[in-house]
Amino acid sequence: MAAQTKIPEWVLQCLDQYGNCACGRNITKKMGKDKLLDELEALGYPCELEILSDQKEKSAYPKEATYILTLKSHEILQDEEDED
Numbered sequence: 506m507a508a509q510t511k512i513p514e515w516v517l518q519c520l521d522q523y524g525n526c527a528c529g530r531n532i533t534k535k536m537g538k539d540k541l542l543d544e545l546e547a548l549g550y551p552c553e554l555e556i557l558s559d560q561k562e563k564s565a566y567p568k569e570a571t572y573i574l575t576l577k578s579h580e581i582l583q584d585e586e587d588e589d
Contacts, residue, residue: 534566
């Protein structure tokens with residue numbers, strides 16, 4: 506785990522390498538969406554969290570979903586590349 510945080514090191518490595526990370530429900534639920542995003546931002550990884558689910562489940566943390574963190578700066582770079 507990253508120093509002084511509950512965020513696993515592999516999440517930070519994925520964000521460094523790819524600009525996004527499928528972090529999973531367990532991490533997101535354990536920390537809470539806001540705390541997860543706040544901790545990532547404090548570590549220099551300002552992210553957005555997208556929860557993709559085709560289930561009708563109204564839970565804040567659906568079991569059958571994909572939890573994707575995307576670096577905000579990476580999104581800006583992607584938009585600029587698409588315009589070229």
